[in-house]
Amino acid sequence: MSHQKQKRQGFDYCKEVKSMYDVLIVGAGVVGGMLARQLSRYRLSVCLLEKGHDVALGASKANSGIVHGGYDPEPGTLKAKLNAEGVQKMYDTARELNVPCINNGSFVCAFGTKEEEETIRALYARGLENGIEGLSIISGDEARRREPELSKDVSLVLDVPNAGIVCPYELTIAAVGNAMDNGVELKLNCHVNSIKREDGIFTVTSEEGDVIQGRFLVNCAGCFSHQIARMAGDDSFTIIPRIGEYMLLDKNEGKRVSHTIFQVPTKEGKGILVTPTVDGNLLTGPNAAIAEFLENTKTTPEGLDIVGRLAAKSVPSINFRQVITSFAGIRSSEKNGDFIIRPANSVEGMLHVAAIDSPGLTASVAIADYAIDRLREMGLATVEDPTFNGHRADPHAFRKMSDEEKDAYIKEHPEFGRIICRCETVSEGEILQAIHSNPPARDVDGVKRRTRSGMGRCQGGFCLPYVMKLLKREHGVAMETITKKGKESKYVTGKM
C-alpha cells in the first residue's frame, strides 16, 4: 500500500479534510472499533468515520454486556462460528486492553414445564454441536446450592461455565483508543451521507462537509448499515430494529447472584436475564419488541414492567426500589437471522459487516478477524507492522492501588487526591486522564462512560458542575459549549 501509516495523537474532525486512506470504516461501535484495532496491526492507513460526538453510542452502548457461551446460535451459521471463536478472543483482548471482563459463568433456567426442560436439553446438544466445552445440565437444587437466591420454581439448568460479563462501552472505547494509539484516525461528527466509487477509489462525503477517500470501505453502521449499503447502490438487505429495555440497580443489589441468570430463550431472543455487572451493579432485562424507528431508545412503563416481572421470576428477592436508572438499546437484526459479513453486491471494494445483533459483542474480535480475511480475499494487502502495541494502559490503575500506594501516588500527583464524584469515588486525576487519552472525552457523558463519574446513586447531582469545569479548562472552551452528549444538549446558556 502506498500510504505510510502515521502515528497520530488525538483526533481530527476538521471540516473539508481531503485525505486518502487504505481502509475507511463507517461506524465506531464495538464492531468498527475492533476492526480498526485489528487492522492497526498492519501497515495500513485506516480512518474510522462516526456520525456521533463519541464512540459507542449505538447498540454498543446499551446492551447486556454478556460474553455468551455459544450454545444458542443455530449450528452452521456465522453467528455460531464467530460466537464459539469469539469467547476466548474476547477474554484475551479485554486483558490486553485492560477492560474489566469477568468469567462468571451463566445459568439457563427451566421453570418446571416439560417444554422448557426439553429446550434445556436441546440447547446443551446445540452447544456441543457448536464446539462449546464445559457445558452440563444440573438440577434446580444444585443450581440453588450455588445460587441461593434463585427461584424455587427453577427445575433444570444449563450450566455454561465459559460465559462472562464485560462493560460494552468501555471495551469499545478501549478498542478505538488502542487503534488510535496505533495510528488509526477517528473522525467524529462525520455523518456519512454519500458514497461514490470511481477508478477504484471511494469518495465518501458527510453532512458536516468532510470529503474522505479510500480504497476499501467497510460498512459497520449497525442499525443504519442498510442505509450505507444503499448509498453505494446495494439494496440487498434491510435492518429490522428491535428494542430491548433494561433496569440497572444499585450496588447493594449487585450480589444477589454471581452467575448471569437466563430463562430459556424464545423466538424473540435470549429472554430476560439477571446479572451482576463488572462494576458491581445488578442488571435486569432486556425485553424484545420491534422499534418504531431506528434511533428509538426510549424506555416505556410497559416494557420495564415486563422486565421487572420476568426478572423476579428468576430471582424473586430483587428489590426494585433500588433501581438507579433504566435504558434501552436497539438490536440490528435481519430477516435471515444471521450476521451479514460479505462483499457488497456489485460494489467492488466494499465489505458489509452488518446485522450484528447478539452475540455481536462477544464475537466482536472474531468478527473483526473474519472481516479482515474477507478484505484480503478482496485484494487488501496486509503486511504486519512491527511497531503495533496491543497493550492499553489501565485507566483504573489508581483505583486498584492499596491505600498506602494511593497515598504515595497522591503526593506526586495531588489531582488524584481530589474526589470529584463521591458516589463512585472518582478523582480529578482520573477525569483528566479520560479527557487526555484516546479517544478523548469531550462531554459530560463521555467522562461518565470512561470514569463512572455520575453513575452512582445521585446520578451526577453533585459532580456535574466540577466535571463541566474540568472539560472547560482542559479543552479551553467556553462553559456554554459544554454538553451532556453533543449537539444541542447544553447545560448552560450564559452568565447571570
Ligand SMILES: Cc1cc2nc3c(=O)[nH]c(=O)nc-3n(C[C@H](O)[C@H](O)[C@H](O)COP(=O)(O)OP(=O)(O)OC[C@H]3O[C@@H](n4cnc5c(N)ncnc54)[C@H](O)[C@@H]3O)c2cc1C
Ligand atoms: C438490547 C441488546 C442486548 C444485547 N446483548 C448482548 C450481549 O449480552 N452480548 C453480546 O454479545 N451482544 C449483545 N448485543 C449485541 C451487541 O450489542 C451488538 O452486536 C453490537 O453492539 C453491534 O455493534 P456495531 O458496532 O455493529 O453497532 P453499533 O454499536 O450500533 O455501532 C454502529 C455505529 O455506526 C454509526 N453510524 C450509523 N450510521 C452512520 C453514518 N451514516 N455515518 C457515520 N456513522 C454512522 C452509529 O452512530 C454507531 O456508532 C445486544 C444488543 C442489544 C441491542
